[in-house]
Amino acid sequence: xxxVMRLGHRPDRDQRVTTHVALTARALGADExxxxxxxxxxxxxxxxxxxxxxxxxxxxxxxEWRKAIRSWDGTVVHLTMYGESLSEALxxxxxxxxxxxxxxxxxxxxxxxxxHRNVSVGNQPHSEVAALAIFLxxxxxxxxxxxxxxxxxRIVPNPRGKxxxxxxxxxxxxxxxx
Ligand code: SAM
Numbered sequence: 001x002x003x004v005m006r007l008g009h010r011p012d013r014d015q016r017v018t019t020h021v022a023l024t025a026r027a028l029g030a031d032e033x034x035x036x037x038x039x040x041x042x043x044x045x046x047x048x049x050x051x052x053x054x055x056x057x058x059x060x061x062x063x064e065w066r067k068a069i070r071s072w073d074g075t076v077v078h079l080t081m082y083g084e085s086l087s088e089a090l091x092x093x094x095x096x097x098x099x100x101x102x103x104x105x106x107x108x109x110x111x112x113x114x115x116h117r118n119v120s121v122g123n124q125p126h127s128e129v130a131a132l133a134i135f136l137x138x139x140x141x142x143x144x145x146x147x148x149x150x151x152x153x154r155i156v157p158n159p160r161g162k163x164x165x166x167x168x169x170x171x172x173x174x175x176x177x178x
Contacts, residue, residue: 009104015042018039024133031057065111079100095139
């Protein structure tokens with residue numbers, strides 16, 4: 001069980017980035033994303049992707065992060081550019097009962113103390129989406145991103161155009177060639 005805890009979401013400014021955090025969590029092998037601020041529209045858009053593209057993925061918004069981190073019965077890894085190095089930390093992190101915390105703007109000091117591990121994906125500032133993607137990809141040995149999510153909509157790899165199989169129609173639909 002892997003949960004991604006997204007802190008500091010501002011519905012008016014962070015919709016796009018938080019959606020990307022959620023979709024990245026789903027595509028790279030997390031089971032749930034929890035968002036610290038209530039945002040029904042964010043929930044709807046992520047649920048829509050799950051409904052079409054499959055996977056057993058849940059989104060919860062309005063989650064009180066302090067309580068969630070404190071009561072987590074596994075390991076809490078906070079991703080931050082100031083943390084210990086990913087390659088050194090990774091062999092000691094189990095991927096069951098794992099909470100991965102990512103921030104938005106400034107993360108409260110308390111998070112660094114509550115987390116069991118503060119881990120950096122390089123020590124340069126970049127993005128919560130990039131940090132999460134690299135962390136999960138390494139944790140899962142590169143395999144999660146290629147798994148079959150058994151969705152109603154399936155994309156068939158195509159070197160030129162778009163091939164989409166819609167389970168309702170039961171046949172492949174060819175998109176415009178680029
Ligand atoms: N000063 C912040 C920090 O502590 O990493 C950068 C804020 S950044 C806009 C938003 C989030 O991206 C951070 O809270 C952190 O979760 C993630 N992040 C950015 N760069 C990172 C890095 N090099 N390693 C791990 N996480 C990073």
